[in-house]
Amino acid sequence: MKNVLPKFQRPIQGIDEPRTEVSHWDKAMDAYDAKNYRTSLIETINYINPELLKGKDTSSEINLVRGQGSAEIQVNISETTFSVNAPFLRATDTTNKVALYRKIAEVNFNPLTLAQIHLKEDTLWFEYEAPISLCQPYKVYDVLREICVYADDYDDEFVEKYKADFYKETNTQPLAGEEIDQVWQQISTVLTEYKDYSAFFKEKRWDAFQWDIIVISLLKIVNMPYVHGTLRTKLQEYVYNLFNNQIDFQHRIDKGTNFMTQLCEKSKEDFMKDIYHADAFISLKWRSSVQILQDDFKRLEATVNRYVNDGDNFSLCYFLQYNFLYTLYNYNVEEVHKNAIYDVLEKVSGLEPQVAAPKLLETYRSFLNGSTTAASGKKGLFAKLFG
Template sequence: MKNVVPHFQRPIKSKDEPRIDVSYWDKAMDAYDAKNYRNALLETINYINSNLLQGKDTEGDIDIVQGQGSAEIQITITKDNFLVKAPFVKITDDSNKVALFRRVAEINFNPLTLAQIHLIDGALWFEYEMPITLCQPYKVYDVLREISVYADNYDDEFIDKYKADFYQEPRVTPLTETEKEKVWQQISNILEEYKQYSNFFKEKRWDDFQWDIAVLSILKIVNMPYVHGTLRTKLEEYVGNLFNGQIDFKYRIDKGVSFMQKLCAKSKEELMQDIYHAEAFISLKWRSSTQILQNDAKNMENNVNKYVKDGNNMMLCYYLQYSFLHIIYNFNLEEHHKNAIYDVLEKVSEKELHQAAPMLLKTYHGFLDGNIKSANTAKSSKKGLFSKLFG
């Protein structure tokens, strides 16, 4: 086969995926600094998920109820207080209550830092309350993310180990038939390309690149916002393992290859059972901004400069590809940041390495300089300029 850049196709959009708009965060911080605490809280919630307050009267008391996996996030905002509760599992007659409550006590000490788990009416709830005057945006974001992350993490553990039961079934929407075919085609193409590149690297005895193609393949799938359940859990586990510098590199390669072989052997039915749209209160990825992404790009700078200095287009192309996908994996990105990555990865697909390297570098330097633009943003800017001159 020809040694060109692996193919990339952006995933279809998920209608339930919370989208970020950093302007809400700036409004929240400005309002808090001006001691307009209630408005700061509302803009923080808009930043987390701008759909949550749509159609609501924000002048009086506010109640918000939204699913997050099998948990239910309940928010109450009054004149003086902010309260968040989240029931996530029910206690049953078969539950191992002593072991379960001991585990809850452990979790309340660590890793929880703000919220606590309480037993209310035969169910376990996360709960946190504070005065409006203490609703600093970082604190509000952290407590809501903490509850959402751990509700999503601990429900499976409590059910598997201690025979608790889901508080409610996750609120999901099946993909349409057209969406299913598109998604299956994307996943099958990723897996088929993985096999081709893995065999190619094996023939060339470029064993270290087995890590790169495994990481690229896993990130392409796990970044699809409609991948859930056991499939997502396993993919996230191997992302963590493959990027864990405390584990021997050769061991990581072997484990990654083994996992990818098992993934390739799965049937369409096995893979597609964990693919659906799921209601979400908050993205479980980390908060992002231009500055945060600049810092991430800065951390990549030594490797990028080394590969450029050495003229090593292959290392440069693979490094920037999986680094961009890892940014999408880690951060809840604004649309123009995400689209900039999608644009360049699609643009360099199946191109010669010497052609792809400068394109990837241009996008990297856009993140590093804090002036990244997607193709759509650039078109919009040109259109706006044209309108001003000739409209």
């Protein structure tokens, strides 16, 4: 096998994928500091997902209803109170209620920090309420993200483990015929290349790079915005474990290898059960800014410099590839940052490491100094303001 970098194809666009608009964040913070609490809440919602309030009258009481997976996120903003309610599961005659309610009590202590899950008749609800004077933008963002993340994570798990029922069917839209073929081709390419590169690294006895190709392969799939259900939950679990330095490195590789074998054996039909467009109230990824990304890339600087000084283009290329993909996994980035990563990963596809390394390094340094541009040459908002 020729020693070239794995291929990359940017995912097709998700439908109604929430995109943060950073211009609203400063407005929300300024309004809260000026004690204009209602305006602060409205601007925070606009920051989270500007589509939510589009066309709505915000001069009186505001009621929002939007799906997040199979949960229904209900937000109310009155003159005095901010509240969130999210029904997400029903207990039935076949539900293992004792085990389910014990788990709910555990979840209410940890990981939940702001919202709580309550039982109303046979329905489990996430709930939160506070006076608007206490609704600082960070708190509002955190409580909405917390409810959406855990409602989306726990619904599939609790249905599978405890035989609960979904509160309602997820408002989904299947991929169109052409999209199905395109997505399956991308997934098939990822899995085929994984097998080829894994065999190559095994032959060369480059065991540490088994970790790299597993992580790169999983991140390429989980970063597709239309991957949902138990597939996404399992992908997230293995990504978390692979980056968990508390677990023995070889154990992480072994577990990751076993999971990749399972994925490679899955049929197209099994994959496509969890691949569809779905409503979302908020992005499940963390918010980002130029400063946040600069800080994140700063922690990579010592390793990058070591590879550069050693002339180790091979290690540098794999290190930057998976860290670019990990950035997209963790953060709801501005379009300019997302496209800069997509552009460089596509540009270095199939190139030899000594040719690819300068291109990857150039993009890395642009994130490091806050001057990132995509192929269009347009600067991001923060770069314009602070660059």
